Amino acid sequence: MKTIIKNILVFSFVVVAIAAFFSLYQHAPLQKEEKVRIDTLVSSVVKEEVKSIEVRGDSLHIERNDGKKQVLHKEPQESLTELLRHYNVEPQKISKIAITVKDQGTAFWVNTLLTILLPFLLLGFLIFIMARQIQGANNRALTFGMSRARQIDQKTAKDRVTFKDVAGAVEAKEELQEIIEFLKDPKKFLSLGAKIPKGVLLVGAPGTGKTLLAKAVAGEAEAPFFSVSASEFIEMFVGVGASRVRDLFARAKKQSPCIIFIDEIDAIGRQRGAGLGGSHDEREQTLNQILVELDGFEPTTNVIVLAATNRPDVLDPALLRPGRFDRRVIIDLPRIEDRVAILEVHARNKPLAQDVSLRKVAERTPGFSGADLANLMNEAAILTARKNAKEISLDALFASIEKVMLGPERKSHIVSDKEKKITAYHEAGHALVSHTLPDAPPVQKISIISRGQAAGYTMNVPAEDRQFRTKSEFTAELAVLLGGYVSERLIFNEITTGASNDLKKATHLAKRLVTDYGMSEHLGQRTFGTREELIFLGREITEQRDYSEKTAERIDEEVTNFIKGAYATAQKVIAGSREKLEAIVQLLLEKETLEREEFEAIFASTTPEQASSAS
Ligand code: ADP
Ligand code: ZN
Numbered sequence: 001m002k003t004i005i006k007n008i009l010v011f012s013f014v015v016v017a018i019a020a021f022f023s024l025y026q027h028a029p030l031q032k033e034e035k036v037r038i039d040t041l042v043s044s045v046v047k048e049e050v051k052s053i054e055v056r057g058d059s060l061h062i063e064r065n066d067g068k069k070q071v072l073h074k075e076p077q078e079s080l081t082e083l084l085r086h087y088n089v090e091p092q093k094i095s096k097i098a099i100t101v102k103d104q105g106t107a108f109w110v111n112t113l114l115t116i117l118l119p120f121l122l123l124g125f126l127i128f129i130m131a132r133q134i135q136g137a138n139n140r141a142l143t144f145g146m147s148r149a150r151q152i153d154q155k156t157a158k159d160r161v162t163f164k165d166v167a168g169a170v171e172a173k174e175e176l177q178e179i180i181e182f183l184k185d186p187k188k189f190l191s192l193g194a195k196i197p198k199g200v201l202l203v204g205a206p207g208t209g210k211t212l213l214a215k216a217v218a219g220e221a222e223a224p225f226f227s228v229s230a231s232e233f234i235e236m237f238v239g240v241g242a243s244r245v246r247d248l249f250a251r252a253k254k255q256s257p258c259i260i261f262i263d264e265i266d267a268i269g270r271q272r273g274a275g276l277g278g279s280h281d282e283r284e285q286t287l288n289q290i291l292v293e294l295d296g297f298e299p300t301t302n303v304i305v306l307a308a309t310n311r312p313d314v315l316d317p318a319l320l321r322p323g324r325f326d327r328r329v330i331i332d333l334p335r336i337e338d339r340v341a342i343l344e345v346h347a348r349n350k351p352l353a354q355d356v357s358l359r360k361v362a363e364r365t366p367g368f369s370g371a372d373l374a375n376l377m378n379e380a381a382i383l384t385a386r387k388n389a390k391e392i393s394l395d396a397l398f399a400s401i402e403k404v405m406l407g408p409e410r411k412s413h414i415v416s417d418k419e420k421k422i423t424a425y426h427e428a429g430h431a432l433v434s435h436t437l438p439d440a441p442p443v444q445k446i447s448i449i450s451r452g453q454a455a456g457y458t459m460n461v462p463a464e465d466r467q468f469r470t471k472s473e474f475t476a477e478l479a480v481l482l483g484g485y486v487s488e489r490l491i492f493n494e495i496t497t498g499a500s501n502d503l504k505k506a507t508h509l510a511k512r513l514v515t516d517y518g519m520s521e522h523l524g525q526r527t528f529g530t531r532e533e534l535i536f537l538g539r540e541i542t543e544q545r546d547y548s549e550k551t552a553e554r555i556d557e558e559v560t561n562f563i564k565g566a567y568a569t570a571q572k573v574i575a576g577s578r579e580k581l582e583a584i585v586q587l588l589l590e591k592e593t594l595e596r597e598e599f600e601a602i603f604a605s606t607t608p609e610q611a612s613s614a615s
Contacts, residue, residue, distance in 0.1 A: 168338025204331030207371025241286030257302035429487025439476035478566035
């Protein structure tokens, strides 16, 4: 880019210079000269009004006594004196005029030469520019094979990341502690004959803090940190990736002890030969180069490679062999305690209102990653600033949960009264079933304000994360999913497209109960089908049947049975407490959003018999 601008500048400068040069010989008068005819000149000469005449080639520039300037073109052959004599002007009169003859010779030659030479000059100039550009490309080609890894030098970096900035992830930190010790004091380990680990694989869902942990390891060890995303190795040309890998490791070795962090290693580390058609030469060469580098480390080279992935299953086994990425650190989605801790880390520089309990926020955010939680805190701060408030309230935090989860509210989205009513019955159906079934989680919030794709939503989350889930919980979840559908059908005797997403989720869940969890009574304790990923034009999952046609039919039947059962449960719950459904709908239409307390108040106001008849 810079060179282009420079070229344009040089080019325009030359053009301006040439133009200026020409204008010198353009006889461009500064003052306006009046064009006159010969007889005018002759009569002025006779009247002695002419002060001077300058002859420039064939043009005569006349200055009169009154200061007026005139110009006249004569025939080329005649001289000025001859011309005047022809008109019988007396010689004494002529001699009174100061006649100067400007030598036209050089200007003439320069002019003609330039008109001939200019095209050649321009051509030469263009060739010159082009040559320079090609040279530039060559220079770039030299740096092309260099790695673009970013380096952070821990000793100078002000905002050094340490384990203090990583909340939760206790086990991961413990495992990485060893790496830090290796980096800090390699001799201690070497003197005992221990081998320093070369590669550590950080495995975890996106946003769980893999990059953050890698940085923190470097920060704790005060070692330089090279970070690169695996996809950056790959360019259009075969061999570039490998040369970048070589360059990166060479740079790192000079700075050892240090850490190389390769993000998304699965981009190059996928199983070789797994692709369909086409060669994956470039990827393979890059991968091979990484393996070569890892294998070629001297025992004393103190460079440790941390690589991140969320798909360890697709990695080439060659990467995972001993002496390569033989250590794995698993980073799970944060559990509730960790979520509180992560929220605390990100609340450090934010003023929270007195009543804020981060635990309550954590309770409502199962399945959120560290990045989601960081995002949530940030959204809450933005929301608070926009309201011109000074402290972040619990409401702002809760509102941000939904924003992160479902996208921004679409209040401007105009919904007709009828649609609103349908949405209210739909959500009330979900909520009522979720509240009533003992195995379903309590309702945290219901809303009929549309958000992202959803017309409304019901948030029900368990207070605790659970490792295992039971069949009764799954059947309850199915019933809750169908609650919206059942309610719409019961009230309007009609079904809308709004329930289609619920049905899709329910079907998917029911299928997993049968094929993955062995929860079907009739089909028994086995799984059906194996999933395999084909790496072909991105991602595509195909399922391979390892069962007969007949079994396939029975699986379908069982899935349908699960759904039918859930439908019956939801139907019983909703038909059994119609007046509760109406109460929820009324309140929803009035307030649009109900918090847990408001929702539960509806049930508190009933007599015990009514409450028990509902369950
Ligand atoms: P990954 O590399 O796993 O995709 P990152 O390390 O890039 O995830 O995490 C993104 C952001 O999420 C971090 O910059 C940080 O703000 C936040 N984050 C993730 N995990 C944690 C954690 N355990 N403690 C504090 N912040 C976290
Ligand atoms: Zn629904």
